[in-house]
Amino acid sequence: MIDRLADAGIPIDRCCRVLGVARQHYYRVKRKPLTQSELRRQWLTALIREVHVTSRGTYGYRRVHAELTMAMGEPPRV
Secondary structure, three states: OHHHHHHOOOOHHHHHHHHOOOHHHHHHHHHOOOOHHHHHHHHHHHHHHHHHHHOOOOOOHHHHHHHHHHHOOOOOOO
16 A cells, blocks of 8 residues: 555655554565465466456456366366
């Protein structure tokens, strides 16, 4: 959220103050490397968006799931 606000031109100090987050904590979390589950979540989000755009926004979650598991060979999560 803070990154989005900062991209919009709002200073990070002000964002942290308004949201009640310590500036030091924001930078500590920002420097922390992503975990494997976070990387997988980002990768799957990109795949889901790709399927959704390819279908011109007509696929729902069932069709997107079928597309990921059957057509793209992505194994279902256990």
